Amino acid sequence: AKYLPPSPPKLPLIGNLHQLGHLPHRSLHDMSKKYGPIMLLHLGNVPTLVISSADMAAEVLKAQDHIFSSRPGLKVPKRLFYGGKDIAFAPYGEYWRQCRKLAMLHLLSSKKVQSFRHIREEEVSRMIDLVSSKHTLGPIDMTDEFSFLAKQTISRISIGQHSGTEDWYKEIQAVMKECSLLMGSFNPGDYFAWLPWLSHVTGLERKLNKTCEWADRVLETIIENHTKKLKGGEREECFLDIMLNFMEDESKDIYLGRDNIKAIIMDTFGAGTESTSITTNWVMAELIRNPKAMKKLQEQIRSIACSRSLIQEEDLTEMAYLKAVIKEALRLHPTGPLLVPRELIQDTTINDYHIPSGALVLVNVWAIGRDPKIWDNPDDFRPERFLGSQVDYKGQDFELIPFGAGRRVCPGIGFAMPIVELAIANLLLKFDWSIADLGKAEEMNMEEVFGLTMRKKTRLYVVATPHYP
Numbered sequence: 001a002k003y004l005p006p007s008p009p010k011l012p013l014i015g016n017l018h019q020l021g022h023l024p025h026r027s028l029h030d031m032s033k034k035y036g037p038i039m040l041l042h043l044g045n046v047p048t049l050v051i052s053s054a055d056m057a058a059e060v061l062k063a064q065d066h067i068f069s070s071r072p073g074l075k076v077p078k079r080l081f082y083g084g085k086d087i088a089f090a091p092y093g094e095y096w097r098q099c100r101k102l103a104m105l106h107l108l109s110s111k112k113v114q115s116f117r118h119i120r121e122e123e124v125s126r127m128i129d130l131v132s133s134k135h136t137l138g139p140i141d142m143t144d145e146f147s148f149l150a151k152q153t154i155s156r157i158s159i160g161q162h163s164g165t166e167d168w169y170k171e172i173q174a175v176m177k178e179c180s181l182l183m184g185s186f187n188p189g190d191y192f193a194w195l196p197w198l199s200h201v202t203g204l205e206r207k208l209n210k211t212c213e214w215a216d217r218v219l220e221t222i223i224e225n226h227t228k229k230l231k232g233g234e235r236e237e238c239f240l241d242i243m244l245n246f247m248e249d250e251s252k253d254i255y256l257g258r259d260n261i262k263a264i265i266m267d268t269f270g271a272g273t274e275s276t277s278i279t280t281n282w283v284m285a286e287l288i289r290n291p292k293a294m295k296k297l298q299e300q301i302r303s304i305a306c307s308r309s310l311i312q313e314e315d316l317t318e319m320a321y322l323k324a325v326i327k328e329a330l331r332l333h334p335t336g337p338l339l340v341p342r343e344l345i346q347d348t349t350i351n352d353y354h355i356p357s358g359a360l361v362l363v364n365v366w367a368i369g370r371d372p373k374i375w376d377n378p379d380d381f382r383p384e385r386f387l388g389s390q391v392d393y394k395g396q397d398f399e400l401i402p403f404g405a406g407r408r409v410c411p412g413i414g415f416a417m418p419i420v421e422l423a424i425a426n427l428l429l430k431f432d433w434s435i436a437d438l439g440k441a442e443e444m445n446m447e448e449v450f451g452l453t454m455r456k457k458t459r460l461y462v463v464a465t466p467h468y469p
């Protein structure tokens with residue numbers, strides 16, 4: 001192939017960086033309307049392939065997935081995850097394959113996910129109690145509740161039982177928040193290879209050092225506590241304990257040292273908690289903004305619950321409309337609007353265009369979710385479009401890929417979705433919901449903030465009224 005994919009005009013040195021704006025998924029969507037579903041941008045001096053249609057996504061994430069499955073060595077994740085020793089940012093290769101297998105087997109498989117059922121049910125029931133106790137005091141910050149739910153559930157499963165009030169627990173939450181802010185920040189040094197000192201000037205280097213040292217201290221304390229307990233014969237069998245049993249055991253397929261374990265634990269927090277809570281928050285926001293969908297879903301949930309006081313996980317399989325509502329929210333608000341960046345590992349050709357090895361690859365899932373060639377009235381929230389449709393989000397249907405697809409598809413889908421479903425089902429069973437300013441639900445602020453995960457700009461302050469059957 002002779003030609004490179006179409007590119008918008010670029011400036012010297014910075015290339016197209018200045019055109020990304022605060023909401024890059026939206027700016028790139030606008031550009032793709034003019035330049036097409038496959039574009040080559042230059043972010044600083046990094047050639048960046050931007051994919052904006054379901055067909056092109058299938059090309060990159062299915063037909064040629066084997067060469068599009070690496071990750072770029074971005075500075076912040078590389079440092080936070082001990083030089084790429086986690087799963088999400090590890091370059092494509094044997095280490096990544098073994099770590100992913102380990103996490104699948106001991107944390108994310110459907111058998112494992114089922115075994116954590118009591119933890120999800122306890123944590124959701126705790127959230128319901130909290131809402132019950134707070135509802136008379138005025139609007140409740142549900143963004144906070146969803147965040148607490150995801151953090152509690154995931155940290156209990158990955159690092160063991162705790163009450164959520166211990167000092168080390170508060171500290172790990174604080175340090176993870178700092179890490180997530182850093183992950184969402186833009187590091188110009190990644191795009192200007194000839195200016196490595198740039199991160200010193202912007203203060204990023206200092207912040208990164210401080211946060212890495214802090215995170216390491218907290219993780220060391222947790223590992224020490226678990227090692228002592230394991231030596232004393234106490235067994236919790238959380239994911240961390242399982243990894244500690246593997247540690248430095250050379251007879252196992254995978255060699256896990258301390259840094260590897262710390263990086264993988266960071267990953268379960270980093271990849272798992274915000275994505276889950278942000279998704280739940282978008283689902284709830286859309287339901288409150290769309291009272292008809294809310295009413296229809298409540299009726300279904302309440303009829304399935306009959307006189308039982310809480311929805312249990314086996315009830316969820318019958319809830320077709322709940323699943324449609326969640327798909328519709330993920331279509332409009334994919335938590336990773338550009339997935340996690342990929343890196344192409346050899347020269348290739350797509351649609352007769354030459355794509356150079358080393359290109360950074362962004363798949364604009366947000367744009368695909370709003371493509372009028374695929375979706376009628378794409379900006380409307382209409383869960384009905386998924387009723388009776390086979391389209392699912394597991395990475396086979398390229399029009400709906402909020403978890404990505406191919407070798408790097410999110411391995412946490414089956415882990416995250418029961419949390420989201422169980423939380424929404426029980427909140428809708430037990431309460432009626434409105435916003436403080438009645439009648440203004442349709443005008444709710446749905447602005448986004450872009451980061452590695454895309455959250456709602458304003459918090460979800462809502463009024464809960466208990467429902468008595």
Ligand code: HEM
Nearest residue numbers: 088271272275276279335336340403404405408410412416
């Ligand atoms: C609703 C919640 C979630 C969403 C929307 C989500 C979304 C994503 C996306 C878009 C990717 C990148 C996929 C790609 O590059 O093609 C990803 C990767 C990943 N996710 Fe999730 N995720 C969620 C929950 C979780 C949970 C709960 C866990 C684990 C506890 C998890 C673990 C991971 C890991 C380890 C990766 C990296 C996979 C790799 O690079 O091989 N995710 N996720």
